[in-house]
Structures are given as structure tokens and as C-alpha cells.
Amino acid sequence: MKRPPRFLLFYWLMLAQFVTIGQMGSQTRVSSSVVDAKTMESLSFAHVVFKNREGGTITNEVGHFELNCLSDDTLVVSYLGYFPKVLVVSDIKNESKILLNPDTQLIEDVVVYADDDYLYEWLLQCRYKLKEQSKHIPSKAYLVVETVCNRQPVEFLEAYYNANLGVDGIRNLAFKNGRSYLAAHNYGGYFFNFDFSHSLSLYSLLDGQGLFPENPLQFGKGKMKKKFRLERGPNRGTLTTIRFYPRKEEGELFSGKIIFNREGFVLNDIWLVAPPQGQRVFKAFGDSILDSLHYSANFHFNDSALSHISIDYKAGMTSRHNLLDSLAERVVKLDIASHAVLHLYDHGHRFLSPFFDYRAGLSDYRLFVVPPADSAVWASLRNDNHIRLSPRQDSLKAWMVANGQPFSDTLGNGKMHFESNYISWSPTNRLRIKKMNKIVEENGFRRFQSEEPFLTDRLKLTIQLYLDVNELEDSLLFTTRTLLDTYQSYNCLELNEALDDYVNLYFDIGELYRRKLDQEMKGVNNITEVKEIYQKVVKEMSAEHLLFEKEAFGGFDKKAMEMWKKKVLVR
Numbered sequence: 001m002k003r004p005p006r007f008l009l010f011y012w013l014m015l016a017q018f019v020t021i022g023q024m025g026s027q028t029r030v031s032s033s034v035v036d037a038k039t040m041e042s043l044s045f046a047h048v049v050f051k052n053r054e055g056g057t058i059t060n061e062v063g064h065f066e067l068n069c070l071s072d073d074t075l076v077v078s079y080l081g082y083f084p085k086v087l088v089v090s091d092i093k094n095e096s097k098i099l100l101n102p103d104t105q106l107i108e109d110v111v112v113y114a115d116d117d118y119l120y121e122w123l124l125q126c127r128y129k130l131k132e133q134s135k136h137i138p139s140k141a142y143l144v145v146e147t148v149c150n151r152q153p154v155e156f157l158e159a160y161y162n163a164n165l166g167v168d169g170i171r172n173l174a175f176k177n178g179r180s181y182l183a184a185h186n187y188g189g190y191f192f193n194f195d196f197s198h199s200l201s202l203y204s205l206l207d208g209q210g211l212f213p214e215n216p217l218q219f220g221k222g223k224m225k226k227k228f229r230l231e232r233g234p235n236r237g238t239l240t241t242i243r244f245y246p247r248k249e250e251g252e253l254f255s256g257k258i259i260f261n262r263e264g265f266v267l268n269d270i271w272l273v274a275p276p277q278g279q280r281v282f283k284a285f286g287d288s289i290l291d292s293l294h295y296s297a298n299f300h301f302n303d304s305a306l307s308h309i310s311i312d313y314k315a316g317m318t319s320r321h322n323l324l325d326s327l328a329e330r331v332v333k334l335d336i337a338s339h340a341v342l343h344l345y346d347h348g349h350r351f352l353s354p355f356f357d358y359r360a361g362l363s364d365y366r367l368f369v370v371p372p373a374d375s376a377v378w379a380s381l382r383n384d385n386h387i388r389l390s391p392r393q394d395s396l397k398a399w400m401v402a403n404g405q406p407f408s409d410t411l412g413n414g415k416m417h418f419e420s421n422y423i424s425w426s427p428t429n430r431l432r433i434k435k436m437n438k439i440v441e442e443n444g445f446r447r448f449q450s451e452e453p454f455l456t457d458r459l460k461l462t463i464q465l466y467l468d469v470n471e472l473e474d475s476l477l478f479t480t481r482t483l484l485d486t487y488q489s490y491n492c493l494e495l496n497e498a499l500d501d502y503v504n505l506y507f508d509i510g511e512l513y514r515r516k517l518d519q520e521m522k523g524v525n526n527i528t529e530v531k532e533i534y535q536k537v538v539k540e541m542s543a544e545h546l547l548f549e550k551e552a553f554g555g556f557d558k559k560a561m562e563m564w565k566k567k568v569l570v571r
Helices: 104-109 117-132 196-202 221-227 364-368 375-383 391-403 437-442 497-521 527-555 558-570
Strands: 027-036 047-050 056-058 064-070 074-078 085-088 096-100 137-149 152-166 169-182 228-232 239-246 255-261 266-273 289-302 305-319 332-345 422-424 463-472 475-485
Touching: 047 064, 056 064, 074 096, 085 096, 117 221, 117 228, 117 239, 117 255, 117 266, 137 196, 137 305, 137 391, 152 332, 152 364, 152 391, 169 196, 169 305, 169 364, 169 375, 169 391, 196 305, 196 332, 196 364, 221 228, 375 463, 375 475, 463 497, 463 527, 475 497, 497 527, 497 558, 527 558
Parallel strands: 027 096
Antiparallel strands: 027 064, 047 056, 047 074, 074 085, 137 152, 137 332, 152 169, 228 239, 239 255, 255 266, 266 289, 289 305, 305 332, 422 475, 463 475
């Protein structure tokens, strides 16, 4: 038998061919399946054609076909990467299996051109399979991010989230706890990444949301053919690889590859590579210019559920300012390489969520400074997580610990790495209130007049009790903080010392109830009881804050202020 050619081109086949009256032989209907002779795996969309006349069919997604034939017809059964088989219809028993032997040499060498219709049909089946399975699955998530700037490590970040998964992407990520180390790059500044958790939550394999380049799974077969060229890659057992490329250089389309199981068209891996000109996902900081961008992502599935998502990008940036004032006018070239992996594990379960209402839209960096990166908390999370850092990541983290500093620490000039909208209560760092009329107006709040009589309209303080609960062996581990949300607070009163005293007393009252919360949580091992205690304490705090507002009157009632100072001091 002559060896099959290196490059194969398959033709469109009619699904059925009617037999004319003049043809010889009796009519019969053949029903059979085409499978791999070694593995007995079904061969989807195999070609079954008549040898001596036109017509034939293809197998369905499970390798089955039915065909009207004449008893003396001869069929040729073929499949890419396999030796074809020639069979006389009379020798085929209905519901029997037709075995094809793989051509291992052909599997490695063959390239299939884009007009092979069955490749598009396969991806269409993968798309249908995703749509059928579209359901929400709770999951735990662990994110690790490492960034190098001008070949020097500048960031190592890790965080835990509660995830809500769809089969085509992440519906949302709810922050649990995080920690990060930063190091200044060679020019003295600090680099901050984009918001990974938010960007990951935006992307869907079936719907790019218009923010990302497009991939083949977003389209039906017609549009898929117009936008993408497909190539068949080698088989790995039951796994098949299809590579895809944009047909036109213009536009924003991903290239990449899709690996799926031919039995049921279940996705295994999707690799996405953004075009060099595709920069919609990224935006340079401040006056910086994004000179170049190379972006890729991988979605890995395990038992039809997302198992991990990895993102890699390399960017060239011309920075026209720096985070340090002394270098504000200096223009520098930054070569940034960042690698992020979001591990999704323990599907069907979640971490115990913190009792705290985060302001919507906060970036990862602003979230990180809210809860303390307590070693006991992280020990409890690690006990629940089989994910471990790689040796390379361990060494990188060790370097960052030795040469960088924790994200929440302050720089030598007293500035924070990143501004937080939350202030934690401190017995030594007392608050000094600022007049914020102008800020309020700029943010779209209604205008305030100095003669307006209602203090509640001109002064608002938002205090929250932060409570995080973690399971440690047979007990519960509690972490609490008293936090002032500066973004949800404002002042339009005249500045004076009495006002500062008022604000700090308000904050102190919140701290008293945090301590009460700590006391009442001792020995509690039931999460329902924890919730009840938290709600009770918060309600009591709110009631006392209202009483304080009424009696102290913004600090103007000096007698009431002295009384409240003594009351708080005693407690």
C-alpha cells in the first residue's frame, strides 16, 4: 500500500447518496462505529465513502454512522492519522465496530489546512459542551504573582480568595487574605501591577466581554471560519490538539491552541496568545507609555472544572515619572515580566468569609492592607491547601524578604507604598480631621453650606469591625480590627481641637466594641454562634455611636465630651 502523502486535504462529503433504479444489488442499511484499534476509543467525524461511486457520510461525535448501501458496495473508512480500511458492505455486521490502526509517523508529520470542516465542527462541539455545563461552582482560590523589572525582582504577591466558577471562566473572586513583598527597581521607584483578580473575573471563554481579543469558542462555525485558520496537532491518547490563528493581521484576535478529549469534547487546556498590537487589557500608569506587549494565558480544566489559570506578560514601558519625588522628572525604560497563577481547588467548598463589607471596586493592593497577614492565619490556610510554592518561587520569595519589605510597611520618607482607604485604630497614632468640602463637591456629593444646621449632613464617620474566622484543627481562630473607612467618611465643619477629640472618641468607642467582640468569641467553635455574636456587638456599637453623636454634638458640647472621655477611659 502506498504511503499516505505528508499533507492531506479532505473534501466536502454529502451526508447521503440515493441509489438510482438502474443500480445493481439489493438495498441495505449499514449501522456501525469507527474506533481506534489499540485503545478502542471512538473516532469522531471519521469519513465513510463509497469506493466506486459518489456519496458517503461521516461519523458523529461518538464515532457512529448509518448509511444506505447496496449489498455489493465497497466502503472506504478513513481518519486523519490512521490507515484507511476498505470493506465490502456484505461483510459488515450491523452495530459491529470498524477498527482503524494509527499511522504513528503520520500523526507527527501531518498538517491539516484550515478548510478542513471537521476541525471547526470539533471546536463547535466543544463550545456546545461548555454551554451545556454552564453552572456556578464554589471553589477556593490561591493567587501567586511574581514580577521582574529590568531583570530584578520587584514584587512577590500571594493571596487567597473565595471563587465562584463557571465552566467558561470566573464569575467573581471574594478576597480572603493576602500578603506581598516589594522591592525598588534599579531606578529607585516601586512598580505596581495591574489588578489580577479583577481582570481574571472579567474574562469568559465564551464571551470576551469586548475587553479582550477574541478566541474561536466565542463563535458559531460560520464566523469561526471567517476569523480563524485551524490546524490539527498531534494526538496524545484521547486528547486532540487544534491550533488556531487569525486569518487577518488586523483586528484583535487570540492565536493559540485548544486541547480536548475527543470522547465527549471535554476541554483540557486552552492557550491564548494576544496579538502584539492588542493592548486593550493593559494601560500604562500615569504619563508612562506602553512601548511593547506580549501577553499569553492558559486555562486548565480538571474533570470539566477550571483547575488553574496562568497569565504571563512582558511589557516595555517608558516611564515619564517615578513614585519617588526626587526622581519625578527622570525618564526611564522599564522591561517588565510578570507571571501570575490562580489555583482553583477544593471545588464545592469555600473559606469562611471575613465579616466585613469591603468597598466595591477596591484593587488587590488596597485590599491587602486591610487584614493583617497573621502567621497563624496563613498556617491555617496552608493546612487546608495542598498547593505549595515551587523551589524557584521559594527562592524568589526568600530574596524579596531579605531585600524588599512587606507591602504594609512605610518607606523611609513616611509615605505608604499604596494609599489605603482604611485606617486601623491605634492607641498612639491619633487622627487629625481635615476639612473636606472641596473633595466632597469634586466627587459629586451635594454642596454644603456653612450655615446649614444639621451636623449629620456635614460630618459622617464610618466605622467597621473586621472579623476574620479560620479553622485550625478542631478550633476557630479569630482576627479582629477596628477600621475607619475614609472613603465613606467626610467633614464639612470648621476645624478645631474639639472636632479632633470628637473623631478620636468616636473611633475609641468602636475599639471598645472590638475588644468586647474578642472577649465574647473566646471558646466559641460554632460559626452560627460567631455570626450571632458579631451581629449583636455591631448593633450595640451602632446604638452607642448614635447616642454619642446626639449628646456630644460634634464636640461642641464640652460638658458632654468630658463625660464621654471619662466613660471611655474607664472601659
